[in-house]
Amino acid sequence: MLPLARRESSRSEAEHAATEDMDHLRVLRDKVGRFREEIADIRELNDQFRRAVRNDAMAQIAQGRRQERLQAIQHELVQLTDLGRRMDSTEQVKEEHRSRLHPVKQKRSA
Numbered sequence: 001m002l003p004l005a006r007r008e009s010s011r012s013e014a015e016h017a018a019t020e021d022m023d024h025l026r027v028l029r030d031k032v033g034r035f036r037e038e039i040a041d042i043r044e045l046n047d048q049f050r051r052a053v054r055n056d057a058m059a060q061i062a063q064g065r066r067q068e069r070l071q072a073i074q075h076e077l078v079q080l081t082d083l084g085r086r087m088d089s090t091e092q093v094k095e096e097h098r099s100r101l102h103p104v105k106q107k108r109s110a
Contacts, residue, residue, distance in 0.1 A: 040068045
């Protein structure tokens with residue numbers, strides 16, 4: 001059995017890791033929420049552009065910029081997805097490493 005100080009250290013490390021994971025999730029959720037709001041705004045402006053009887057050069061330039069922004073958002077979302085996959089992969093490797101360091105005692109058959 002681990003000494004009390006070591007157990008508390010392990011527990012606080014686990015709590016810290018869990019808190020850090022929750023912070024990362026909150027940041028990601030906030031970022032995705034902002035993207036959703038921005039996309040909704042862009043959709044509304046694009047609808048107005050399509051409904052307009054005549055679009056001048058400035059309106060067409062703005063339309064192009066909105067398209068570029070949508071592509072940038074899409075690129076950022078792909079990067080976030082890739083980051084999430086790497087984090088999952090890293091956590092899986094850490095867990096496998098932990099399980100090798102601390103093998104679970106198996107019950108012996110009678």
